[in-house]
Amino acid sequence: MPEGLVRIGELSRRTGVPVELLRAWERRYGLLEPARTPGGFRLYDDDDVVRVLTMRANLDSGLSAAEAARATLAGTAESSSTTLGESTEELAGALERFDEAAAQTAFDRLLSVATLDTLLGDVLIPYLHDLGARWERGEISVAQEHFASNVVRGRLLGLARGWDRGAGARALLACAEGERHDLPLLIFGLALRSHGWRISYLGADTPRSSVVLAADTLLPAVVVLSGTIPGAFDPLVPDLRELADRTPLYLGGAASSVELASAAGAAHLDGDILAAARTVAERHD
Amino acid sequence: MPEGLVRIGELSRRTGVPVELLRAWERRYGLLEPARTPGGFRLYDDDDVVRVLTMRANLDSGLSAAEAARATLAGTAESSSTTLGESTEELAGALERFDEAAAQTAFDRLLSVATLDTLLGDVLIPYLHDLGARWERGEISVAQEHFASNVVRGRLLGLARGWDRGAGARALLACAEGERHDLPLLIFGLALRSHGWRISYLGADTPRSSVVLAADTLLPAVVVLSGTIPGAFDPLVPDLRELADRTPLYLGGAASSVELASAAGAAHLDGDILAAARTVAERHD
């Protein structure tokens, strides 16, 4: 669209506002600041058309002329649609500056615009990855990491509430011994829940014997163990093999691999948490 | 929304309160403290609209003008309630004084403090009952009832997001023709969802032919119809019988009864929404 400058008559025709009134609005409220021809004629651009139409809309909505003009001029782009990305950044920023309230608000906003899957896959997982990476690069302190984890953990546990109810198959979830990162496992649990599964969750750093005991009590359809520390699963292989004899067993996280899992009689879940949940859900219909 | 200051005439138009009365309330009770133009005209903001609506609602509920004004002005208490009961009252209060922000906060609070089942069964269902009763007694204005319903509906729909995903059995939900009260059915859907079911929701006032068509397309495990208006199901009986031949059919709400349901080849769901959801969930394991 070429820069179409029009004179006042044309502006009047396009907006339906009488010429005199356009001049009055300019004079009284400074609504428009048209360029001028050498001879003094007013020249309006497309923005001016929008401005006049906005002015009219404001008048129609009941504002007085003075107020309508003020509102029109103040009408800086309304942030009508806060996108997913913005809210994510807001969440990240709030967590980093220890602002819990703002983080909760950002979380609320995310929950109100996104589905659970989107929240988990497009927001939380990338955020946690990023957090980890920056922590490794020393860009973030342990305090910030702790603070953020606790806020996120609180929200995830909130979403998890009641996740062992229903009629679906049951999964028993636990972190390997020594493993402290429970958040990925929590996310996995929520994803599996959204496939209709029932979740029993033992959380971080669960001794192998406890997993076995819980499995014997609950008789889950599958057991899923998570471990990120390299070598975390190695000493467990014999026990896992025994457990896998009785219940389908899955190993996930960086501590697992296809080879290690098969050595333990288990199946390996690769990196993508949501995909892993889908895999488990589909394989045990 | 651009912060639009309006003059007294527009405020009157938006609230239905005569101009003179608005001035009288300001003079006598200090209900409003409008800004002024240089020339002395009163300028009101959005909060003032809420204040006037609240004042009117208080009057409708039987308070004298002086008391209504006092209650209106007092009704901005910030609070951080912890007990379920307190949060519930907070929600009710916020909804009645048209304070959407506070209502959303109370809702968030409730969600963070209670289980979904409790929120539905111990908070929302009693609240909606109470709302209806007070509306019938004229203690509450139509505007308040509408406002409250819409806020609640918005939150429930938010909670419902993605409820047709997963691997559980599918239920098709609809209100009978002419039936406008969709909130009970929404609550039923959420309760059923918490049992791991997938929900397909057609909402208020769904023509019988649409239900049949959706049922043939989706092949749900059950179809649930809701009706509160007495006699709402009566003309549908032949069609329902045909539908029930193909799919298990449930009828709920005051318009249904054991006799009517069996005449339609369906099962009757009694008054307690959460119990009804449990019944359906268990019967179709």
Next chain:
Amino acid sequence: MPEGLVRIGELSRRTGVPVELLRAWERRYGLLEPARTPGGFRLYDDDDVVRVLTMRANLDSGLSAAEAARATLAGTAESSSTTLGESTEELAGALERFDEAAAQTAFDRLLSVATLDTLLGDVLIPYLHDLGARWERGEISVAQEHFASNVVRGRLLGLARGWDRGAGARALLACAEGERHDLPLLIFGLALRSHGWRISYLGADTPRSSVVLAADTLLPAVVVLSGTIPGAFDPLVPDLRELADRTPLYLGGAASSVELASAAGAAHLDGDILAAARTVAERHD
């Protein structure tokens, strides 16, 4: 809820008792003692409505007016303390048999009958103590302990949501290095929050340097460290002393003692979590 005072006509409408009779009951039996407007009009509150309805019920049950009034005024206050114990047992039982849904329900019930302080002091703290004791005696498996901790943690973090909002003094909370039991600290935080404080929470196993860094960023009014493992604080004493120079410091949990705390320039918080929170709150008005 805005305390709405109503005039005699509305009271009559709400109770179905004629205006003259209401005045007569007041004059003859002192049934009501309404406030008055400057002009002399009677003003009744919600309790008065209840009183009149009770009076009517008493009359209907055959009492004479004078007797009915006396009975009404002798009105009783009832309380439900039985439910607390039952719900507590229900919670404990559900957690031990890995029944998350039932545990959540029990939690909801507790929240609906108890205040936060009661919940923390009379239910959770005793329960956690008991859990620990039974774990030591081998009556309970690690799996059960883990499972229960995670459910409780989820609820506590839910109650904590937004706890750094407001205008009160700020407290920075963290567990000592190596310390994994964050629940007591969480409870302490909630208790302190109920005194109007703002909480910044770093959670389990926080390195000393991180605490210092967070303290320098947030400038809290106090720092509180928790440690249960004997000797957990010992290697930290020099660093703590330095931290205590800048910010009031409190040490709590079995790892602390009056001597150790004073050696670190800090104050010792003794075993009772709720009392400790009260102490901190009062000492920093």
Next chain:
DNA sequence: ATAGGTTTTGTCAAGCTTTTGTACAT
């Protein structure tokens, strides 16, 4: 239950000012 007086509150009016769309003269 009634009578006679008071308070409360919604509504109206008079007289004047401000705001704003439109018109007209230069």
Next chain:
DNA sequence: ATGTACAAAAGCTTGACAAAACCTAT
């Protein structure tokens, strides 16, 4: 195009009024 003028619409303040609701006392 500019500047001024003008009148209708909307608003302001003060004051008053009457119906409804309420009071006390008989």
